[in-house]
Amino acid sequence: MELLKRTVERIEGLNEDVMKECRDRVDNLIKPQGSLGKLEDLAVQMSGITGEMFPVLDNKAIIVMAADHGVCDEGVASAPQVVTVVQTYNIPKGITGVGALAAVAGADLVTVDIGVQEDLEYGDTIINKKVKYGTDNMTKGPAMTYEEAVKAxxxxxxxxxxxxxKGRKIIGTxxxxxxxxxxxxxxxxxxGEIAPEEITGIGANLDASMVENKANVIRRAIALNCPDKKDPIDVLAKVGGLDIAGMAGTMxxxxxxxxxxxVDGYISTMAALIACAIEPKTKNYLVTSHFSKEKGAKTASELLGLTPMLDMNxxxxxxxxxxxxxxxxxxxxNMNKAMITFQEGGIGVV
Known part of the structure; x- marks a missing residue:
């Protein structure tokens, strides 16, 4: 708990002076004010985070948290749990979805076993940070203890x-x-105090009957465990996951x-909700990437209060x-760095 406490205490607001300087420059770039939309806001946010007008964020990594979930015993997933093991091996090889896309972005993959149900061969490609061998079945009791949630x-x-x-300048979850x-x-x-059936989606392509079962499982787990929404760690412990906790800690x-x-999609947004509930200033350092196609994703983004950059289905x-x-x-x-201002272009009137 001490590391968590110290970390939270270190989280500060953004550098307002550099943000103002950056905003003034962005507003005076040689274009109609606001015409580059979210790019303008991103440039200002990155300056506020780093304290630099033109930060260089060239050492990129995606930290992938791998873990199993005991609630799979209730028939809520279409794929067997062994897929977690298989994909945890495949991700650092660069042959899964994130690997293919990371290669284009010049980003490294950091794969972490935080709770896979089997022991793996770790070597140099998978980091062994196993908290436990998957969460417990949350329809039978808490998914994990409070102490395990803190550890995750x-x-x-x-x-x-x-x-x-090691020099990472920007990290994705x-x-x-x-x-x-x-x-x-x-x-x-x-x-969000929302009925499960209103936000339960198909996950990895569940049919209608499995989605109904999934919503019922969630309702039973919440009724049994009575998670305290005022304590995000209690929520995480009782109905959460080790991978979600790991991502929240990363944030x-x-x-x-x-x-x-x-922040990635639906599941990462849950981690962001937990992290921001623990320390609201965390939100200043987050960028939400895309609107997930998962049913509850829009509601989750609205609850977080951050609008994702992309809508890619x-x-x-x-x-x-x-x-x-x-x-x-x-x-x-680069927009902020490479473009000139009206004044630099010799245009006195904007």
Whole structure:
């Protein structure tokens, strides 16, 4: 708990002076004011995070948290849990969705076993940070203990800080865990006080009867465990997941170290909700990447209060949406750096 406490205490507001300077420049670039939309806001946010007018965010990584979920025993997933193991091996090889896209963005993949149900062969490609062998079945009791939830959060912090010390300038969040839309929807149901059937989606292509079962499972888990929405760690422990906790910790670690963090889709947004509930200033350091196609995604983004950059009809996870935003952020910074202002162009009247 000490690492979590120290990390939260280090999270500050953005550099308002540099943001004002950046906004003044962006508003006077040789274009109609506001005509480059979200790129303008991104440039200002990146300056506020880093304290630099023209930050260089050229050492990029997606941290992928891999974990299993005991609630899969209730038939909430269309794929067997062994897929978590298989994909955890495949992700660092660059042969999954996020790998293909990361190669284009020039981003590295950092794969973390935070709770896969089997022991893996770790070597240099997978980081062993296993908190436990998957969460417990949340329809039988809490998904994990409060202490395990804290440990998973602190694991995310540790991994983020380790990568930042290696020189990472910008980090995206990703996950791998069969069944993880179920705890994600349970978290959203609790934090948003929304009935599960209103936000439960198809996940990895469930049919209608399985979606109905999934919503019922979520309702039973919430009724049994009575998570306290005023305590985000209690919610995480009772109906969450180790991968979600790890991503939330990553976001807190990035915020404490003034490093931009890109939120992937639906499941990453649940992590962002938890992180921002723990420390609201974390939101300043986040960029939400895309509107997931998952049913509850729009509601989750609205609850978080951040509008995603893209709407691509994607719902893969892994960090596949987050990695797309790396190049957009590069474009935003280069817009500010490469374009001239009206004054620099010898035009006195804007």
């Amino acid at each position: 959060l602190e694991t995310g912090i540790e991994v983020a800080e380790s990568e930042i010390k 990703g996950e791998m865990g069969i069944g993880n839309t179920t705890p994600s929807t349970a978290i959203l149901s609790v934090l 807190l670690g990035c915020a404490a170290n003034k490093t931009p963090c890109i 994607m719902r893969l996870g892994e960090g596949s949406g987050a990695v797309l935003v790396f190049n957009i952020i590069d474009a935003a910074i």
